[in-house]
Amino acid sequence: MIPVFTSEFPVFAVAVDLVVLTLRSGRLHVLLVERGEEPYLGRWALPGGFVRADESLTDAAHRELAEEAGLTSDDVVLEQLRSYGGVTRDPRPERVVSVAWMVLGADLPDPRPGGDAADARWCPVDEASGIDLAFDHAAILADGVERARAKLEYTTLATAFCPSEFSVPQLRTVYEAVWGEPLDPRNFARKVLAASGFLVDAGRTTSGRGRPARLYRAGLASELDPPLRRG
Amino acid sequence: MIPVFTSEFPVFAVAVDLVVLTLRSGRLHVLLVERGEEPYLGRWALPGGFVRADESLTDAAHRELAEEAGLTSDDVVLEQLRSYGGVTRDPRPERVVSVAWMVLGADLPDPRPGGDAADARWCPVDEASGIDLAFDHAAILADGVERARAKLEYTTLATAFCPSEFSVPQLRTVYEAVWGEPLDPRNFARKVLAASGFLVDAGRTTSGRGRPARLYRAGLASELDPPLRRG
DNA sequence: AAAATAGTGTCTCTGAGACATTATTGA
DNA sequence: TCAATAATGTCTCAGAGACACTATTTT
Numbered sequence: 001m002i003p004v005f006t007s008e009f010p011v012f013a014v015a016v017d018l019v020v021l022t023l024r025s026g027r028l029h030v031l032l033v034e035r036g037e038e039p040y041l042g043r044w045a046l047p048g049g050f051v052r053a054d055e056s057l058t059d060a061a062h063r064e065l066a067e068e069a070g071l072t073s074d075d076v077v078l079e080q081l082r083s084y085g086g087v088t089r090d091p092r093p094e095r096v097v098s099v100a101w102m103v104l105g106a107d108l109p110d111p112r113p114g115g116d117a118a119d120a121r122w123c124p125v126d127e128a129s130g131i132d133l134a135f136d137h138a139a140i141l142a143d144g145v146e147r148a149r150a151k152l153e154y155t156t157l158a159t160a161f162c163p164s165e166f167s168v169p170q171l172r173t174v175y176e177a178v179w180g181e182p183l184d185p186r187n188f189a190r191k192v193l194a195a196s197g198f199l200v201d202a203g204r205t206t207s208g209r210g211r212p213a214r215l216y217r218a219g220l221a222s223e224l225d226p227p228l229r230r231g
Numbered sequence: 232m233i234p235v236f237t238s239e240f241p242v243f244a245v246a247v248d249l250v251v252l253t254l255r256s257g258r259l260h261v262l263l264v265e266r267g268e269e270p271y272l273g274r275w276a277l278p279g280g281f282v283r284a285d286e287s288l289t290d291a292a293h294r295e296l297a298e299e300a301g302l303t304s305d306d307v308v309l310e311q312l313r314s315y316g317g318v319t320r321d322p323r324p325e326r327v328v329s330v331a332w333m334v335l336g337a338d339l340p341d342p343r344p345g346g347d348a349a350d351a352r353w354c355p356v357d358e359a360s361g362i363d364l365a366f367d368h369a370a371i372l373a374d375g376v377e378r379a380r381a382k383l384e385y386t387t388l389a390t391a392f393c394p395s396e397f398s399v400p401q402l403r404t405v406y407e408a409v410w411g412e413p414l415d416p417r418n419f420a421r422k423v424l425a426a427s428g429f430l431v432d433a434g435r436t437t438s439g440r441g442r443p444a445r446l447y448r449a450g451l452a453s454e455l456d457p458p459l460r461r462g
Numbered sequence: 463a464a465a466a467t468a469g470t471g472t473c474t475c476t477g478a479g480a481c482a483t484t485a486t487t488g489a
Numbered sequence: 490t491c492a493a494t495a496a497t498g499t500c501t502c503a504g505a506g507a508c509a510c511t512a513t514t515t516t
Binding site (some may be wrong): 009011012013014049050052053054055056057058080082083084085086087094095096097099156 | 240241242243244245281282283284285286287288289311313314315316317318325326327328330
């Protein structure tokens, strides 16, 4: 028999769940893990786990990211989404509140399942909506993708999907993949180059087939003014 | 001796804290309560309390709103901000994660302290930053105010600060109070009246000193396109 | 009639979107 | 030289901001 109260406060477990997004061959992908434990054994879910007694929510998100995706904070940008606490969102007897995070990274490596996961893979986000994810993870995923889409409009967050040096056409493919719509290369270049603090010239160029592209690094600005608007 | 684990999960308490904002005589105010219990006995804090074992986070926010401010969901708009879970944010032995909410209402009544509060009052937001609030409530308050400021730009949320029928100048005072900057009446009227679904003509006018103002109700739109920008 | 408040129009400038051609490289 | 890709400029339209006067009511 599990006690429901240890003190004057109702007892909760607190979890973090991660919406880890990256671009692979020009498509937006999310990291999914196959659950290796009950409940929802064998079902696909967002990576995540319980917060420990001695770590902050942020620390827990970073730890799960390392455990379940092999990623460090140097690789990614992490931002809290919101918390989910419906009474029946977890079938276990404990109340479980989950704090969801959005995690963005550039060209992240193939995952090796770690922690509690039986398997892990990158899934195109437009295919993920067809998968019956565990818990309320479908809603969390939708919120995470929508947050990423919205933040590309008025912040410089798109650079989180890019390597340290990148070209304007490369940055444009990020916007196109996340927003799911094609953008005019001329208008796009004009706008991002005009936004002060967004891109700084790295003084180098790409090589490869076609005309070399000028390379940039992320500038110091975090807000985009004026914003780039979706269609 | 309080057990730290009841099961395989670390034990947390989950609280909700409310940033309740309203306009009083043209200034943005926040609801503060004086704590009637330890910890932080006698200190001003945001209203809030622990989530019960059988209620959702949303239900808990509504319940605390009723208990500590006498407000029902008909009176206000409620939106989750984010969660705060630093290891030392609460001095009690239990880990306490708090889910913060932004609550907006029109001309809310004077509070009568209820629940655990010794006292309660409306405090101008620009004076609240001078008060040494309990826990990490100063940071939560700042986040709540910033969220409200940002959302006035691209949503129709400003109507949450208005009674059911209101004039364009009245709506303008909302924007001016929340943003803390004066707006041009002509440009403001042009923009809000052009935004389809923001305002619908109520077919009535105010009476009082000066030329009567045309009254509007909130329309069905929730997003503002194009957005109104801050200076 | 005076005081108070609401309502409205124009001009200029900036940014958005539509649109095609030239430049540079590797194969 | 051809294929691939990057870079760039102009025109038109919409929205933003600056700006002053007229209209309607109460006292």
